[in-house]
Amino acid sequence: IHSDKSVAELQDELARVENQERAKESELIATVAWKKQKEKVTRSQRQALAAYAKAVKKIPKSRNAITGPYWRKQAQEALQEAKNAVPIWIMPLGKVIQMFSEPKAGMFDVVIFDEASQVDVRGINIAYLGKKVLVVGDPEQISPEEGSFTKHEDVISLITKHLSSIRYGSYFTLTLSLFEISGVMMTESIMLLEHFRSVEEIINFSNKLSYDGRLKILRYPHPRWKLKPALEAIHVENGFMNLNNKVNEPEAEAVVDKLVELLNDPKYEERDDGKDGTRPTTFGVVTLLGNDQGKFITDLIR
Numbered sequence: 001i002h003s004d005k006s007v008a009e010l011q012d013e014l015a016r017v018e019n020q021e022r023a024k025e026s027e028l029i030a031t032v033a034w035k036k037q038k039e040k041v042t043r044s045q046r047q048a049l050a051a052y053a054k055a056v057k058k059i060p061k062s063r064n065a066i067t068g069p070y071w072r073k074q075a076q077e078a079l080q081e082a083k084n085a086v087p088i089w090i091m092p093l094g095k096v097i098q099m100f101s102e103p104k105a106g107m108f109d110v111v112i113f114d115e116a117s118q119v120d121v122r123g124i125n126i127a128y129l130g131k132k133v134l135v136v137g138d139p140e141q142i143s144p145e146e147g148s149f150t151k152h153e154d155v156i157s158l159i160t161k162h163l164s165s166i167r168y169g170s171y172f173t174l175t176l177s178l179f180e181i182s183g184v185m186m187t188e189s190i191m192l193l194e195h196f197r198s199v200e201e202i203i204n205f206s207n208k209l210s211y212d213g214r215l216k217i218l219r220y221p222h223p224r225w226k227l228k229p230a231l232e233a234i235h236v237e238n239g240f241m242n243l244n245n246k247v248n249e250p251e252a253e254a255v256v257d258k259l260v261e262l263l264n265d266p267k268y269e270e271r272d273d274g275k276d277g278t279r280p281t282t283f284g285v286v287t288l289l290g291n292d293q294g295k296f297i298t299d300l301i302r
Contacts, residue, residue: 045081045084048080048085049082049086056075058074076101106129108131112134113136113178114136116182117180119177123178140210152175155174193215194216202231239251241289246289246291246292247293252293255297256297262281269281
């Protein structure tokens, strides 16, 4: 009551302590969970897990390397036992097909496909490994492109020959994503409506265009850290792409000029670090022209 702190300062201090408490609780839960998991793992499983990790590191990046098949086989053999040491495995599709050399139906209780809108019918190979399948995707994303070396007629011929007895087998083409196929074959679906990633100014266009405004935007930055506008379009009138490389010099120079302007703007001096403190503002540059433009912009910045 007699301290020099205002109610607002006390409220901020309380919020900080509560955040720290939540962080410690999360840390404790994670530590206890890992402790319990380690107690379950047998000596043999631990050895297999170590062997798998070593073998994967030894696999050369080049597909033509002589030692590739040897270390790949070592990893596959170790994984047969190592997979039971860890409750959750996260892998890209190609790695799953490559590593589980002796697939069995229902090897895992649940198989989850993330970004299933970008996976074609070949993902069904992985679904075979699960007793249950959870498919996560977005119907508004574009479907995977059909392979340029695959004739559509050949696909239809294979479907007619091998899948005629399967209901809706005609949907198993390379032009439909796994998410679209699951929409036909699976009856239960849930649409997630809460959006945490982007502020309203950025996501609102997509929300109105693709989701009929149903998304609930839950990203509310602190007014102190809010930048206006959150999204700004700048037209470079004299932009052009070089014929000998994918470089647009006027556009790159405009990007770097804008970076200099923002670095000198007091609004960008510090940002909230999410841990009751501040940090220097960071900037990212995304170019759709490719590596040449990225290198050119990097050189200009330097």
